[in-house]
Amino acid sequence: MKAAVIVFPGSNREGDVARALELVSGSRPTLVWHADTALPAGTDLVVLPGGFSYGDYLRCGAIAARATIMEAVRAHAARGGLVLGICNGFQILCESGLLPGVLVRNARLRFICREARLRVERIDTPYTRKYAKGSIVRFPVAHGEGNYTADAETLKRLEGEGRVVFRYVTTSGQRDDEQVLNGAANSIAGIVSEKLNVLGLMPHPENHVDPLIGPTDGRALFESLAGVLERA
């Protein structure tokens, strides 16, 4: 698998995701600077990591969406290439128009770092093949603006097309839109593009891959990717 992790000024989880990718696939991803114009030749997977790109003093991800490298990322996505946006990366994907909707401030207006429970809604994506359908997984969240929202039309379309891949659930495994930790519409934690090649999610699978640190539910996401790309 050939992975490229984009580094924007203010990215801060590029190391975490690079480490997770290496742990699972055995090969170290390339770190690509935001001001570069091209992705390394033969890139299979592009990761937009967590952090506070450009400080996120404007709308989160708004400036990063206009960074030089994003032209190449858009082209990669248009060719059907895999693009994974985690946390700030998800915000950037939304701001770039690669995914619909937007992430606004958490309903309670506070940053939340907590282990969240998610339901895996579909397993026929390149990111979720190694999960069992409907399984409940634990990924941590660490965000101040993870409250997914979109107009009613878009939400309806996303649900209709089955593009919600991860949904927040309560500790008992139930969906509860009133109690969702950040206020996200329909308890949405992660969505995928129409062609299933672009995934954005707020929680951090890369922080739950190592038994010494916590649960290892995030591993299967990277294993899914590694499996897909090995065969490619």
Add this chain to the structure above:
Amino acid sequence: MIPNEPKITPELVAEHGLKPDEYERILQLIGREPSLTELGIFSAMWNEHCSYKSSRLHLRGLPTKAPWVIQGPGENAGVIDIGDGLAAVFKMESHNHPSYIEPYQGAGTGVGGILRDVFTMGARPIAALNALRFGDPTHPRTRHLVGGVVAGIGGYGNSFGVPTVGGLVGFHTRYDGNCLVNAMAVGLAEADKIFYAKATGVGLPVVYLGSKTGRDGIHGATMASAEFGEGAEEKRPTVQVGDPFAEKLLLEACLEIMEAGCVVAIQDMGAAGLTCSAVEMGAKGDLGIELNLDNVPCREEGMSAYEMMLSESQERMLMVIAPGKEEQAEAIFRKWGLDFAIVGYTTDTLRFVIKHKGEVVADLPIKELGDEAPLYDRPWVETPKKAPIDPATLDITHTVPGILERLIASPDFASKRWIWEQYDHLILNNTVQRPGGDAAVVRVKNGPKGLAMTTDVTPRYCEADPFEGGKQAVAEAWRNLVAVGARPLALTDNLNFGNPEKPEIMGQLVGCLKGISEAARALDFPVVSGNVSLYNETFGRAILPTPTIGGIGVLDDVAASVGIAFEDSGETILLVGETKGWLGQSAFLSEILDREEGAPPPVDLAAERRNGDFVRGLIKDGLVAAVHDVSDGGLLVAVAEMALASGIGATLTAPPAGMVPVAWWFGEDQARYIITCASGKGAILKRAEAAGVPLTKIGVTGGDRLNLPGERPIMVDALRERHEAWLPIYMGAGLM
């Protein structure tokens, strides 16, 4: 000739926080009247915050050496050898006054300042901690301060990208007008690649890096060296504004140019900004420094020399660059979008010369600015000793379960989840022990080593007996590190006290320092960095003496660390250490009987060491499942915390015959731990006997409740609800 407008008047001198005799000293030192810029420079260098003029004399008694200490106090941070060619770099620093005036920015820039101290030395920050003290929860300002300080710490650390892994939060009416925000950072560096402030070489470029200079924070250090009275809010302009994004870029750029071999000396611009950093670099290297302020990157037009020299704008660094490396260094900084400007040169004159618009606006002897700062042997009186409390004389009508339920939901003991969930404590993927235990544990790189870290102090003890309180703060930090399986290595101290010009306050400082010294020496736990914050008073009322101790320890195998949660049912619960039932200054006495009385528990350092070494040995050999130190709140609070962390209950044995039950359950005797084991109790008992360690079986884990002989059972789930509820409800946030 140095222009001298305006005229220096006694009022102007007083406004700069300089006493008449200190001004006399300046006149003698330079042989003429200072310019306004020079007066500003002296006020910045000679205030309490920068010069330690009241505390310096007494700090000398602290033990600062050990074979593993690479750098003790006097640099930006302390440095210790943790083996494998690696060093831990750490320090704690207060940002109390700014946080009270403007909690979000005050606390945030406190975090920024301490992170900068760590990466200035060439270390990448791997963890942050803090120690927070707020006023009584009923005080009208407390809620606002808690909300702002916590958001500020999170806002800075989360964006910068360092996990905030631990800390402490306490409430007491004596902090009503003066909260404490003590921020600690820990970094990792290669032991042979530490960078220092000391400049070497004449004629080398002095380079300004980072954000531009603005008018924020002027006189911040002077403000921090005065008491609060009416109009504290009017001091808001002296609080700096933080930009964690700029700090993150500065970190990456600094580490990159250090790696490239460009840096001879480096000093961050913290308190008193450009003044303090330039003087330190020159004075430490026995060199002069000449600055041309025309080249300083400014955020706004028309800044005077005085303003530039005293600005405390954040995220700035001063460096001496190696010959011929200017271009390479500049390219790296430009890549990160940061300012880079040559603002001066090192000289062999030992003068600190400032030029602005073609004129010399200051010309001062550089060594004397630091070395000749006033040093006071302030009068002090010892705090009178208090008599111990005899538990038999207390009129106790409460039941033991009732006391536990109240204590566990009281502001000091209630869960701080609402706070630490606002801090990203997982970034970097190395957090082995998350917040809520005795000490945080962070894996070093890919392991197997780990670092344990904690912040501790019990101000009630320090107020009642500064000497024993100082000892206890060190012992508790040491004990918390031991409790996760670490070998304690060194500490940083953040000494928060009232006005040192009052002999009783000075007596608290002197007493606490003696206690800290004695404990640090007995436990081989040297002081490698620290910070003193005095004048923590409002309307003449001082805070409780609060010498916060930040401790660091190392684990050779981080996977062997243990937590406080009961692991399983049927485990034997053992108490390590001796229990006499000490209730003086206990949480029970204060919270339940509303009495802060008596002598605090004495600390037997030999017992601490013996019991701690015993517990660490058990953890190392895998003989115990869970470990928790017994600190304020006593035995039953500690057991309850272990049950809450796991959801598993326990059945406990009766107090020893002849002991007042409340004294057994809630006494705060020191040098104690609770350990649990699934099997192998016999081996543990044998080892305890051989080591002369008192060991008592106090119960067995299991079930969903705490069963105490002759008392109603306490359901763990119900206890958790009380424990978790207080803070979110207090903050008006609901439980989500």
